[in-house]
Amino acid sequence: MVTNANRAQWAKNAVKSFAVETRITGETAEIQMTDMLCVMMHLAKKDSLDFVSLLDEATSTFDQDVQEELEADNEAKVLSSVELYILNKTGYHFVVHFPLDLAGMPGAVRYDNHELLLKAHAKASGIDLSELGESIEFCMASDGYTETALNTCVYPVDLKDGQSIEQYINDWIV
Structure with missing residues (x-):
């Protein structure tokens, strides 16, 4: 089963790869992520994609993932009690x-x-x-x-x- 911790690790790996590729490994995680989002905006523009819509969809998926994990945690607590x-x-x-x-x-x-x-x-x-x-x-x-x-x-x-x-x-x- 894929967890949100797995998803966060995948993102961390992607940001690390991006930082190596762009030679910003000495920067903070916040700067690396900001720069990665910025170049993703450039990619979306190049490919005629609406970045804000993509971000809205990603936010919706994120919220759903968090809610599912909370529900699973609550169910596990009920079962263990x-x-x-x-x-x-x-x-x-x-x-x-x-x-x-x-x-x-x-x-x-x-x-x-x-x-x-x-x-x-x-x-x-x-x-x-x-x-x-x-x-x-x-x-x-x-x-x-x-x-x-x-x-x-x-x-x-x-x-x-x-x-x-x-x-x-x-x-x-x-």
Whole structure:
């Protein structure tokens, strides 16, 4: 995925190349960019293009890029703030940091908080609450899902053909 940081780096590379070509590498970035815009105006005039219209279109595209990145950042913040406390059908407990369709998890139970989840697991398994291990945590990454064991090791989730994340979590067993 192309980010605005990528776009800024491309522009920086173009300005550096321009500065080398025009022998103004000792000038500030502002002067280099101003000179580059000026020669682009000369090019637009030579090619009978309306530079102001091009600049307006570029500004519109820039505004759209910034808005899309803000929306993506806000969506990521919302997803990362989700915490679902799940006891799956095989009796293991999980903290999930993204929305799940619990209808796709028959036999699984959602709890309101971590403490209630651990108490339910201890009761269902007959294990003393103090002896329960850490909850496995699931997170959503840009390239799929991850699970964290013992709060230290992060593993990519390997979904089989057609398997949903809900099925994976509900069927999870050591």
